[in-house]
Amino acid sequence: MQLPTRTTIDKLVQNAACRIPLSTSQWESESGRLAVGLKGMAALWNRANATLRSARGHWKIQSTTKHFGVDFGPALQCLPDGSYQPRIETQARIHGIDSLLATLPWADIVDMKIFLDGFEAGAQWCRNNQNLDSGEDKRAGA
Numbered sequence: 001m002q003l004p005t006r007t008t009i010d011k012l013v014q015n016a017a018c019r020i021p022l023s024t025s026q027w028e029s030e031s032g033r034l035a036v037g038l039k040g041m042a043a044l045w046n047r048a049n050a051t052l053r054s055a056r057g058h059w060k061i062q063s064t065t066k067h068f069g070v071d072f073g074p075a076l077q078c079l080p081d082g083s084y085q086p087r088i089e090t091q092a093r094i095h096g097i098d099s100l101l102a103t104l105p106w107a108d109i110v111d112m113k114i115f116l117d118g119f120e121a122g123a124q125w126c127r128n129n130q131n132l133d134s135g136e137d138k139r140a141g142a
Contacts, residue, residue: 058110070097070112092121 042123072093076084093116098109100115 061110061113062108065109068109069135070109070116072097072116089123 073090075090076089077087078084096115096119097112100112104111
């Protein structure tokens, strides 16, 4: 949906001018209100469209998913002495999902998967850039 041009708004205002006698400053004010109203409607339409696309994507993923959960990773890690301890990365993922659900209780499995994908991307970035000098302005891949 394209926003109307200034010319289109002026034509609407001129057509209305035949019916309602207003001064030039009043017309400019009304023309501005109409433009703001149309922009607001376009923004609302775009948000609604994005929400529906997202819901459709969520539905598609959920309807084709056989497992109704997310993979946090291995719960335990083996230490050099052969003993096991809870895996820190898995605990961090679980804590992150708990925080997500505490702030967004309506989040579903797809939202959790997106969160964990972002979490993993951040962890990978840290692993790849752990040797960067914090005082230099370097970026990953630069």
